[in-house]
Amino acid sequence: MTTAARARASSATLWTRIISRRSRVSSSPRKRACTRSFASTDFIRPHILELAPYKPILPLDVLSGQLGIPVEQIIKLDANENPYGPPQEVFDALANLEFPHIYPDPESRRLREKLSFECGVPSENIIVGCGADELIDLIFRVVLEPGDCIINTPPTFGMYAFDCCVNAGQIVDVPRGSAPTFKIDVEAIKAAVQENKPKMLFLTSPNNPDGTVIDEADIDELLKLPVLVVLDEAYIEFCETQSRMQAVLEHDNLIVLRTFSKRAGLAGIRVGYAGMPLWIMTYMWRVKQPYNVSAVAEVAACAALDNAEYLKKIKELLVRERERLFSELLEFDSLTPYPSQSNFILIKVLGNAEDLKNYLAREGIMVRYYSSPPQLASCIRISVGKPEHTDSLIRALQRYYSM
Ligand SMILES: Cc1ncc(COP(=O)(O)O)c(C=O)c1O
The missing domain is CATH 3.90.1150.10 (Aspartate Aminotransferase, domain 1)
Known part of the structure; x- marks a missing residue:
C-alpha cells in the first residue's frame, strides 16, 4: 500500500471510530462527563501521525x-x-535596537531594499523569512495540495522531504549519482516529471552534504520542464558559480533560495530570503505570518550587509x-x-x-x-x-x- 493509501485507510478507520464514539457518548449524557478518555491520536491529521519523530540537534x-x-x-x-560570526556592525546595531516593544515591519522593507541593491532584483521579487527553512515550508504551503508530488534529488538537504511530508505531499526521489561528483540525473528527472506530473523540483547547488555544484547547462535544461524549480543557493558564496537570483526575472518557474546563516554567520538569528517571479510572490504574501522576521533579525541582516x-x-x-x-x-x-x-x-x-x-x-x-x-x-x-x-x-x- 502506498503511503497516501495507508494514510487514507487509517483516516477512514479513525473517522469510523470517532463517529461511533460520539454516538455512544451522546446517547448517555450523564456518562459523558466520566468518559473523557479518548485516543488523542484521533484528533491528529493522519499524515502527521505517520511522520517520524523529529531528531533535534543539541544546543x-x-x-x-x-x-x-x-x-x-x-x-x-x-x-x-x-565560525567567524557576523561583523561588529551587527552587535552594535543589536545593542542599539530602537523599538523592541513594537512589532516588526511585516514586509521587511529595509532589508528587502538592501537585498534588492545587492542582488540586482527588484524588492518586489524578494521575500524574507525566518531562515530559508521557513521559506521552503511557505512554498510548500502555497503550492502543494495533499497528495501532490515533488521531485527530490537525494542525497540532499533534508528539509525538502521534511516539509513535503508535513504538507501531506508525496516525494519522488531521483537519486544523484555516486561520489565524488554526485551528479544529478537530468534524463531521469525529465522522465520522472513526465510520469508523475510533480508540482516542484528541488535542486541544491552547491549541494548539502557533498558540496558539488550543478552544471549550468543542466539547470537550464531543467528550467524548460513544466515544474516549479526551487534552486537552493544556501552555499553559493563559497563556490565560483554566480547566483541565479536575477534569473527569476526571466523564468516564470524559478525560485532561488538564499540565507544569512552561512555567508554572514547569522544562523542563530534566523534570516533567509528568496527571489521569485511576481505571480508567486502574491500568494507567498497571503500565507506568510505577518511578523515572521523579527526586528532583531531584520536589523542584524541589514547591519551585516553594511559590511560587505x-x-x-x-x-x-x-x-x-x-x-x-x-x-x-x-x-x-x-x-x-x-x-x-x-x-x-x-x-x-x-x-x-x-x-x-x-x-x-x-x-x-x-x-x-x-x-x-x-x-x-x-x-x-x-x-x-x-x-x-x-x-x-x-x-x-x-x-x-x-x-
Ligand atoms: C541547502 C540548505 N538550504 C537551506 C538551509 C537552511 O538555511 P537557514 O538557516 O536559512 O534556514 C540549509 C542549512 O543547513 C541548507 O544546508
Whole structure:
C-alpha cells in the first residue's frame, strides 16, 4: 500500500471510530462527563501521525553538560555554521535596537531594499523569512495540495522531504549519482516529471552534504520542464558559480533560495530570503505570518550587509581553509575527502565512521555522521572552521588513527 493509501485507510478507520464514539457518548449524557478518555491520536491529521519523530540537534550548553567539556572548548563542525560570526556592525546595531516593544515591519522593507541593491532584483521579487527553512515550508504551503508530488534529488538537504511530508505531499526521489561528483540525473528527472506530473523540483547547488555544484547547462535544461524549480543557493558564496537570483526575472518557474546563516554567520538569528517571479510572490504574501522576521533579525541582516568587505573576507578565509583541510585529510589512508565547493567537506571513512564520529565528540569536536543513503554510507561531513579548529581536528584524527 502506498503511503497516501495507508494514510487514507487509517483516516477512514479513525473517522469510523470517532463517529461511533460520539454516538455512544451522546446517547448517555450523564456518562459523558466520566468518559473523557479518548485516543488523542484521533484528533491528529493522519499524515502527521505517520511522520517520524523529529531528531533535534543539541544546543551547546546541553552538549557541554553531556560531554563534560566547557562550551568554549567545543568545536562545532556539524551544522555548516560560520565560525567567524557576523561583523561588529551587527552587535552594535543589536545593542542599539530602537523599538523592541513594537512589532516588526511585516514586509521587511529595509532589508528587502538592501537585498534588492545587492542582488540586482527588484524588492518586489524578494521575500524574507525566518531562515530559508521557513521559506521552503511557505512554498510548500502555497503550492502543494495533499497528495501532490515533488521531485527530490537525494542525497540532499533534508528539509525538502521534511516539509513535503508535513504538507501531506508525496516525494519522488531521483537519486544523484555516486561520489565524488554526485551528479544529478537530468534524463531521469525529465522522465520522472513526465510520469508523475510533480508540482516542484528541488535542486541544491552547491549541494548539502557533498558540496558539488550543478552544471549550468543542466539547470537550464531543467528550467524548460513544466515544474516549479526551487534552486537552493544556501552555499553559493563559497563556490565560483554566480547566483541565479536575477534569473527569476526571466523564468516564470524559478525560485532561488538564499540565507544569512552561512555567508554572514547569522544562523542563530534566523534570516533567509528568496527571489521569485511576481505571480508567486502574491500568494507567498497571503500565507506568510505577518511578523515572521523579527526586528532583531531584520536589523542584524541589514547591519551585516553594511559590511560587505567583512563578508567577503570571511568567505575567503573559509574557502582557503577548506582547501587546507582537504589536503590535510588526504594524508589519512582511511579517509577519502570529496572535493567541495562549499563550507564543508564530505569524507568517506574506511572502517567505522560512527566510531570515528563518537571519538571526535568525546574530544569535543562535533561532526555529522551518515549511514544512508547508499552514496553516503560510512561518511562524515565536517564543516570548515577556523585554522585552529582544523589543527585540533587533525591532531585528534592523528591520535585516533595511531591507536
Ligand atoms: C541547502 C540548505 N538550504 C537551506 C538551509 C537552511 O538555511 P537557514 O538557516 O536559512 O534556514 C540549509 C542549512 O543547513 C541548507 O544546508
